[in-house]
Amino acid sequence: MPATTRSITAEDVRSYLRKTAFSTTSGVVGAEIEWLAFLEADPSAHAPFDVVRERLHGAGPLTSRLTFEPGGQVELSTPPSAGVAEVCDTIARDLQRLRQVLRPDGITLEGLGLDPVRPGRRVLQTPRYAAMEQYFDAGGPAGRRMMSRTAAIQVNLDAGPRPDDRWELAHVVGPVLAAMFANSPFVEGRPSPWRSARLATWWAMDRTRTAPVPGGEPAIDAWTRYALEANVMLIRVEDDRYQAVMDTLPFERWISEGHALGYPTHEDLLYHLTTLFPPIRARGWLELRMIDAQQDPWWRAAIAVPAALLYDSEAGERARAAAAPAAHLWLEAFAEGLRHPVLDAAARACMSAAIEAMPRIGADVTTIVAAREFAARYTERGRCPADDLIDDYHTRGVLPPFATMPAPVRS
Secondary structure (H helix, E strand, O other): OOEOOOOOOHHHHHHHHHHHOEOOOOOOEEEEEEEEEEEOOOOOOEOOHHHHHHHHHOOOOOOOEEEEOOOOOEEEEOOOEOOHHHHHHHHHHHHHHHHHHHHHHOEEEEOOOEOOOOOOOOOOOOHHHHHHHHHHHOOOOHHHHHHHHEOEEEEEEOOOOOHHHHHHHHHHHHHHHHHHOOOEOEEOOEEOOOOEHHHHHHHOOOHHHHOOOOOOOOHHHHHHHHHHHOEOOEEEEEOOEEEEOOOOOEHHHHHHHOEOOEEOOHHHHHHHHOOOOOOEEEOEOEEEEEEEOOOOOHHHHHHHHHHHHHHOHHHHHHHHHHHHHHOOOHHHHHHHHHHOHHHHHHHHHHHHHHHHHHHHHOOOHHHHHHHHHHHHHOHHHOOOHHHHHHHHHHHHOOOOOOOOOOOOOOO
């Protein structure tokens, strides 16, 4: 909560981020995976959130942390694990349990980047989300769509002993990963101009907190600059009261000039950092946020591919060279997917390098098989999962989740 006088400086921000933004360990993997809940009998209707929450909270002990997004999206967050195999095993086991407890109510969990049919609705009525909604509303409808209708896979990887190198590599391959796993081509029940309408939604929001972090300087300097220049979204006035900041107020200006509610404290800095949403975010680890939610078994590939590219030196160098021409093609990535020739060529090379590296980083057989099948079905054919959804729509008039989805790979 704010102080009556200046309590931190821009240099304090830099000092704090130098100590905390980038870990120096290597090989730890985590994932946060979201799903949309649908009624099997009528996917155009909203699954009753009270039922979903009650059933899932009664699912018994899970290894992952279970949470819900503002629109009722179900999220599993794995604890930091020694590698891809443990993360994927955890998710598979916990997801199976969630589906078991929802099945008697006719509720299914689907991996789609954006709800293609149902209107958005916020079911979590918390002061934070109310203030966030007010802030985003000033910029148009994209904020509400993001909060209530999107689902993603976030892959958490260590920055390693050379954070600048891994930070730079993550940004080089970021657009390729976005295009490779694009899985949200519909908006309001119709085909959109995007293969990833989820990322297009983020792109349409407050760019000071959703744009990729600019390069050209050391990772810590780039991240510090981004945090200081990002607008303040909301101010925590009391434990249960938040005020949206409707005037343009970069965090660095709040430090120097204050606000009617006061000057930011260290606690306010920590909170501000949680409101920054670039495709690659520094949180002590690198959080890769550009991947749409995926159906079974493709979420395994979505975790293993970036882990292999960032953790295996040989795969990383191959990916760096192959993806360099596509490093700034963010807009093209979620607009065209792998229909873009530069992204197509980069994706083929990155996927090949990743699959070869998966045994070296300890990926399990089930996940390696899933990645190979994903490559054969999509990447090697210049396609992404969104292309299957578009084809179903044009040939059968079917929208997801009404369309038949890939069956899971059995271990």
